Amino acid sequence: MSKPTITAFDWVPDFARGQVRDLRVRWALEEVGQPYDVLYLPQGCQKQEPHRARQPFGQVPTYEEGDLILFESGAIVLHIAEQHGRLLPGEQAARARAIEWMFAALNSVEPPISDYAFATLFEAGQPWSKPRLPAVEQRIHERFGEVSQRLGDKEWLEDDRFTAGDLMMVSVLRILEDDGFLERYPNLAAYVARGTARPAFQRALADQLAGFTGNPPPGFEEWLKQQQQQGEAA
Numbered sequence: 493m494s495k496p497t498i499t500a501f502d503w504v505p506d507f508a509r510g511q512v513r514d515l516r517v518r519w520a521l522e523e524v525g526q527p528y529d530v531l532y533l534p535q536g537c538q539k540q541e542p543h544r545a546r547q548p549f550g551q552v553p554t555y556e557e558g559d560l561i562l563f564e565s566g567a568i569v570l571h572i573a574e575q576h577g578r579l580l581p582g583e584q585a586a587r588a589r590a591i592e593w594m595f596a597a598l599n600s601v602e603p604p605i606s607d608y609a610f611a612t613l614f615e616a617g618q619p620w621s622k623p624r625l626p627a628v629e630q631r632i633h634e635r636f637g638e639v640s641q642r643l644g645d646k647e648w649l650e651d652d653r654f655t656a657g658d659l660m661m662v663s664v665l666r667i668l669e670d671d672g673f674l675e676r677y678p679n680l681a682a683y684v685a686r687g688t689a690r691p692a693f694q695r696a697l698a699d700q701l702a703g704f705t706g707n708p709p710p711g712f713e714e715w716l717k718q719q720q721q722q723g724e725a726a
C-alpha cells in the first residue's frame with residue numbers, strides 16, 4: 493500500500509483549531525499506525541482546482557492513496573478501518589453496529605451541532621441566528637440525552653471495545669466540549685475524556701495544531717469581528 497496523503501488547511505481561525513475534520517482522519521491513521529503525508533491548502537484554495545477535483549464541495553479533508561481519492565471524513569475513516577482491520581470488530585454483526593454508530597454520529601448527532609456553529613459563529617451576525625438558537629440548543633440536548641442513555645455505564649458504545657463508531661462519536665461530541673452542553677451528561681463527558689485521552693488522538697491533535705503555519709485570507713479578521721458585533725447587537 494502506498495503512503496496516503498490527506499489534505500488540511502494551513503490556517504484556520506482560533507475557534508476552529510483542533511476541530512477541522514482532518515483530525516478524525518489523522519486520529520484513525522494514528523490508531524492503526526499508518527504513516528501519512530499532509531498537503532496543506534491555504535484558505536480559498538479548497539474552492540479551486542486542483543482541489544475541487546478531489547472534493548466536489550470544496551472542503552477538507554481528502555485522502556489519496558495511489559489511484560484512490562476519497563472525500564468525506566466518514567468514508568475515509570471507514571476505508572482506513574476496513575483496510576487495517578483495527579477499528580472494526582471481525583464479527584459481522586458487531587462490525588455492522590460499529591458502522592451504524594459512525595452514521596449516527598455524522599447523520600443524527602452532528603447536524604444540530606453544525607446548526608449551532610452556524611448560529612453562533614459563521615452566521616452570528618445574521619438576524620435569524622439569535623431567534624433560532626433556543627430550538628437548536630434543545631435539539632442538541634435531545635440527541636446528547638439519547639446517546640447518554642444508550643451509552644449508560646459502558647466504556648464504549650459497543651461495550652469494552654473502542655471502534656471507528658466511538659472515534660466518530662467522540663469527534664462529534666467534543667465539538668461542543670467547551671460550550672457547557674456535556675455538563676448535564678456526566679457519562680458522555682467521561683466518554684469524550686476517555687476518547688481524547690487516547691495517545692493516538694493526542695498525536696493527531698498535536699499534528700493538526702502544528703500544521704497551522706499559514707496566514708488568514710485578506711479581510712477575514714474584519715469579517716469575523718463584524719459577525720460578532722452584529723450578533724451581540726441582534
Ligand SMILES: N[C@@H](CCC(=O)N[C@@H](CS)C(=O)NCC(=O)O)C(=O)O
Binds near residue numbers: 511538550552563566
Ligand atoms: N461532511 C464533510 C464536511 C467537511 C467540512 O465541513 N470541512 C470544513 C472544515 S471542517 C471545510 O473544509 N470548510 C471550508 C469550506 O467549506 O470552504 C466531511 O465530514 O468531510
